Amino acid sequence: MSGIEISELAVSQKRTSNALNRIRLWPFTLKLGILIVSMVILAGICAPLLTHYDPIKGDYNDALAPPSLQHPFGTDSYGRDLFARTLYAARLDLQIGLITTYFPFLLGLIVGAIGGYFGGWIDNVLMRVVDVAIAFPFMVLIIVIMVILGPGVQNMYIAIFLLGWTMYARLARAEMLVVREQEYIQAAKALGYGHFRIIFRHAVPNILTSSIIFSMSDLVLNILLASSISFLGLGVQPPTPEWGAIITEGRDFLLQAWWISTLPGIAIIITGLGFSFIGDGLARMLGQRNIQLV
Amino acid sequence: MIPALLGITIVAFLFIKLLPGDPLQIMTMGKATPAMIAAERARLGLDRPIWVQYGLFLVSIFHGNLGSSIIMNAPVMDIILKRMSATLFLVGYGAVLGVLITMPLAFISVLKSDRPLDGGIRVGGMLFLGMPSFWLGLLFMLLFGLKLKLFPISGWGKDFSGHLYSLFLPAMVIGLALAPVLIQSLRESMLDIMQTDFVEVARAKGLSPGRVLLKHVFRNAIIPTITILSVKIGWMVSSAVVIETVFSIPGMGLLLVKSVLTRDYPVIQGLTLLFGIIVMVVNLVADLSYAIIDPRINYQ
Numbered sequence: 001m002s003g004i005e006i007s008e009l010a011v012s013q014k015r016t017s018n019a020l021n022r023i024r025l026w027p028f029t030l031k032l033g034i035l036i037v038s039m040v041i042l043a044g045i046c047a048p049l050l051t052h053y054d055p056i057k058g059d060y061n062d063a064l065a066p067p068s069l070q071h072p073f074g075t076d077s078y079g080r081d082l083f084a085r086t087l088y089a090a091r092l093d094l095q096i097g098l099i100t101t102y103f104p105f106l107l108g109l110i111v112g113a114i115g116g117y118f119g120g121w122i123d124n125v126l127m128r129v130v131d132v133a134i135a136f137p138f139m140v141l142i143i144v145i146m147v148i149l150g151p152g153v154q155n156m157y158i159a160i161f162l163l164g165w166t167m168y169a170r171l172a173r174a175e176m177l178v179v180r181e182q183e184y185i186q187a188a189k190a191l192g193y194g195h196f197r198i199i200f201r202h203a204v205p206n207i208l209t210s211s212i213i214f215s216m217s218d219l220v221l222n223i224l225l226a227s228s229i230s231f232l233g234l235g236v237q238p239p240t241p242e243w244g245a246i247i248t249e250g251r252d253f254l255l256q257a258w259w260i261s262t263l264p265g266i267a268i269i270i271t272g273l274g275f276s277f278i279g280d281g282l283a284r285m286l287g288q289r290n291i292q293l294v
Numbered sequence: 295m296i297p298a299l300l301g302i303t304i305v306a307f308l309f310i311k312l313l314p315g316d317p318l319q320i321m322t323m324g325k326a327t328p329a330m331i332a333a334e335r336a337r338l339g340l341d342r343p344i345w346v347q348y349g350l351f352l353v354s355i356f357h358g359n360l361g362s363s364i365i366m367n368a369p370v371m372d373i374i375l376k377r378m379s380a381t382l383f384l385v386g387y388g389a390v391l392g393v394l395i396t397m398p399l400a401f402i403s404v405l406k407s408d409r410p411l412d413g414g415i416r417v418g419g420m421l422f423l424g425m426p427s428f429w430l431g432l433l434f435m436l437l438f439g440l441k442l443k444l445f446p447i448s449g450w451g452k453d454f455s456g457h458l459y460s461l462f463l464p465a466m467v468i469g470l471a472l473a474p475v476l477i478q479s480l481r482e483s484m485l486d487i488m489q490t491d492f493v494e495v496a497r498a499k500g501l502s503p504g505r506v507l508l509k510h511v512f513r514n515a516i517i518p519t520i521t522i523l524s525v526k527i528g529w530m531v532s533s534a535v536v537i538e539t540v541f542s543i544p545g546m547g548l549l550l551v552k553s554v555l556t557r558d559y560p561v562i563q564g565l566t567l568l569f570g571i572i573v574m575v576v577n578l579v580a581d582l583s584y585a586i587i588d589p590r591i592n593y594q
Contacts, residue, residue, distance in 0.1 A: 137569050140531070144305075148309065224425075232551055254432060258436055
């Protein structure tokens with residue numbers, strides 16, 4: 001008895017140092033990725049502390065000023081400081097990335113898990129829908145949905161949501177087909193648990209890994225997608241600062257003011273690199289392949 | 295194949311149905327009188343049940359009739375067919391450049407796997423994967439088009455060599471974003487195949503590492519790579535839509551973006567249909583090509 005108590009005490013004391021040790025054992029890319037992404041998040045939150053310029057209101061006397069100490073990224077045709085706009089844009093872009101990735105993630109997971117678990121006609125119907133969604137070029141379908149709904153950020157969320165879940169449904173279904181044959185699922189069935197409980201308590205925790213790893217590269221792609229939609233004039237509307245929208249605004253001044261279109265793009269690349277590193281590190285840690293299908 | 299084809303037609307059909315407002319009012323831009331609209335409605339069968347309308351839509355597609363453009367006053371089919379070649383050329387060119395970039399880099403990362411050079415290629419890949427295509431396009435345009443004046447910044451040339459020259463920058467943008475995914479998949483499958491017995495045998499026979507890699511490993515690793523390429527075709531067409539807009543290439547993508555701005559709904563509908571069909575045909579070709587590359591696969 002006492003031996004067990006002592007060892008439990010030792011375990012609880014060790015736990016904090018274990019957690020630290022475990023972080024130390026994480027793959028380097030995972031740590032680097034988390035560092036980069038946290039910096040981007042911090043830059044977005046602390047934007048008012050990092051710059052005193054307003055991202056929306058500009059000074060016309062200062063229009064199209066090249067990069068300098070005062071304006072590290074230069075100013076645009078309205079005299080707005082591009083560094084400030086790029087920083088503030090991090091808020092919206094990260095929000096877009098998270099919303100357009102994890103809402104479809106949830107729906108896809110549920111749909112794929114149910115389809116894979118039951119099989120039969122439910123699975124058939126779901127997979128036909130997924131096939132059609134994947135048969136189309138993503139951008140074309142998004143544009144078509146945006147034409148029906150009208151431009152704007154909210155509608156962009158809806159458009160990406162309507163399509164984004166399909167990849168997750170595919171991944172979750174494929175994993176579920178394997179998991180449902182496992183003995184612990186059979187055991188849960190034999191114990192008389194309901195389907196709902198078996199799917200969401202027993203199976204889903206075991207089919208999450210590949211979706212989570214995929215969601216990292218999906219997040220990068222979604223930020224790119226959203227900025228492309230803004231580039232085509234359907235997404236974020238001016239003067240709201242968003243990386244894609246800022247790049248677009250510089251398009252007409254490419255020769256006079258190269259900095260408008262080029263420098264804010266670096267923010268997208270850094271963010272993308274951060275999430276890609278996290279995905280790579282997670283894949284290494286969990287012993288899985290980094291999935292980049294779409 | 296058939297369900298996906300039907301799905302594509304359903305999406306294209308629903309597009310016009312789901313537009314807010316009366317489709318005929320939209321189609322005629324409010325210029326027609328009520329009597330004209332009523333006549334047109336009866337002619338198009340819009341007063342009949344929705345499944346009949348869908349049937350009529352299917353029949354007209356089989357006749358190659360996609361209606362006519364509101365703005366350009368020409369049949370939608372003719373307008374789209376005229377622009378199809380530029381888009382197909384761009385996507386094909388981008389795929390070729392992507393594969394050309396992939397080959398040497400994938401070989402290097404297999405030969406030097408888990409060494410700094412391999413890591414460098416991987417990080418470089420992440421860099422290009424996270425780059426917005428229109429941003430890279432604008433950067434290329436600025437550097438190689440406007441500053442160095444090496445390549446034109448718009449249009450797509452007159453003849454084949456003109457296409458190759460004019461579309462180099464836009465195709466390069468597609469190729470550079472495609473290559474990281476291809477390199478990764480080729481690397482993984484080559485590393486897998488390196489573990490198999492027949493590669494061991496080939497090595498034991500005393501074949502040079504380069505020969506083993508090319509003749510034994512690469513040929514077997516190419517199938518998963520083609521799968522990735524065909525899965526990515528939808529993505530490539532998507533980036534073509536954006537790239538055509540950046541470089542003003544008169545293809546289907548630029549037509550789509552312009553039609554959205556002018557609200558030319560019949561053209562948008564026709565483009566939806568044809569974009570879907572193009573992607574499907576490419577996937578079918580990829581499926582069939584497996585049998586040519588790998589004699590073990592047959593579709594009897």
